[in-house]
Amino acid sequence: MNDPDTPAARGDAAAISPADAPDTGHGGLDRRRILDAAVRFIDEHGLRALTMQRLGAYLGVEGMALYRYVPGREALLDGVVETVVDELFGDPDVHLEAHAGWVDYLQRLAHGLRRIALAHPEVFPLVATRPPAAPWVRPPLRSLRWIESLLDVMIESGFSDENAAAVYRAFSSFLLGYLLLEVSARGVETGPVEEPDVSPIEDLSRYPLLQRLEPHLSVDVAAQDFEEALEALLDRVALLLPRRRRPARLTEGK
Amino acid sequence: MNDPDTPAARGDAAAISPADAPDTGHGGLDRRRILDAAVRFIDEHGLRALTMQRLGAYLGVEGMALYRYVPGREALLDGVVETVVDELFGDPDVHLEAHAGWVDYLQRLAHGLRRIALAHPEVFPLVATRPPAAPWVRPPLRSLRWIESLLDVMIESGFSDENAAAVYRAFSSFLLGYLLLEVSARGVETGPVEEPDVSPIEDLSRYPLLQRLEPHLSVDVAAQDFEEALEALLDRVALLLPRRRRPARLTEGK
DNA sequence: CCGCCGCGTTTATGACCTAAACGGGAGGGC
């Protein structure tokens, strides 16, 4: 057998769904319904559990039925990524245009992406690591429309072409690092419902500081770290602007 | 068939190795040889191509032989990650102790990890995303010894316990974001040797800025971005230190 | 000289992806 005991993969079709699944309600697949179901499925059972057969069952259908609407598993995953990233368009707090300046724009965009990451922790690693369509599409902002929008806002705000591109790169790296780590940490603390494991992780006694700092390391300050790093990034970005157009102060020196 | 045409996955055992493979030279497996071979294999053929059978063939042996030394595929991947991360111990430019202050220490550590990422672009995503042993082990620095070392250096340099932990978190996020993006961008520009693809990616005409900035977006300035973001991070970290112990200037104002 | 054991091989099972053939029912043309 494959994946002999992985908790997520121990999916007897029974346990997986007919009861609470969306199950279409009236039969009749289509690409959208499949993709949405796939996202929900991954949210509920984890990426590893996603199988054509199981997703089919989740929709009340044989696995092969999906192939009529989706070219294959890889394409399905691409669709999942796209579906999740596109949630950004439905977010009332995030806008394609900067109504209140580039700082506000980038903050809303960052928070919007963070919301998505936290809403779909099991999907986000996919968003982060799936090979992008073009080399300059940098996860997690992998939508041409949003990239265009970001560049537009920066340029309208007075940044040079080169600096706009640099901001895009720095912003991507920032988001990827912080969100991927936040999401995967959350996954580790929630996910592995495994047995207490015979090995208490490893011999901690050899690492006195790890022991002493364990409380500090385990406190979840991801939200605060994110805010602070975002502020720092925005401050740094502001310095790229010709002095006259620079916003006075990003934060009121708490 | 699986993976119908993926270039990396088109591995007839013939194409894969006996010729240039390590092939032990004298038969006789062991865990170390297997792990090293796995790293080389992934470097050469990509992660997707790694199969128990193929790795066996690469070593001149049947796939099942590996199971005597490795509990299974997952464990193998864990071993690969560990192997690669442990290269840090062999790096003459990186030291467990800070001989020249914490700034120098963090710079060397960051560059050491970047060297690893660039040396094993196909392995790095694994380093980045594999669930860590403990929740406070943050990729890509997933070695207890190095975490301990980092915390030690920071604390010896006068940072509080809390700030040392904060530095560790910020440093991890920074490395993860920048290195993962750099490595995957490199992978995209090299990797997909696919047919020119009927769709020229997507209709670019709707995104005038993407078109106009394409040159700026495609220039590879990853190294420079990395240095600048590292400097910015270190500057920010320096502010955590009591004023008296703060290093005068990190960069001589270029 | 023999039986045991370390180690790679063979055999077997089951999960999974996917190509291809299949079949039933619903709707349109007559």
Next chain:
DNA sequence: GCCCTCCCGTTTAGGTCATAAACGCGGCGG
């Protein structure tokens, strides 16, 4: 009303994989 035809989900089949379990060979200590 009848039949033809697609649309769409199902069945069938075959290939790749991971992995458990039985196997067998060669060397070594008794």
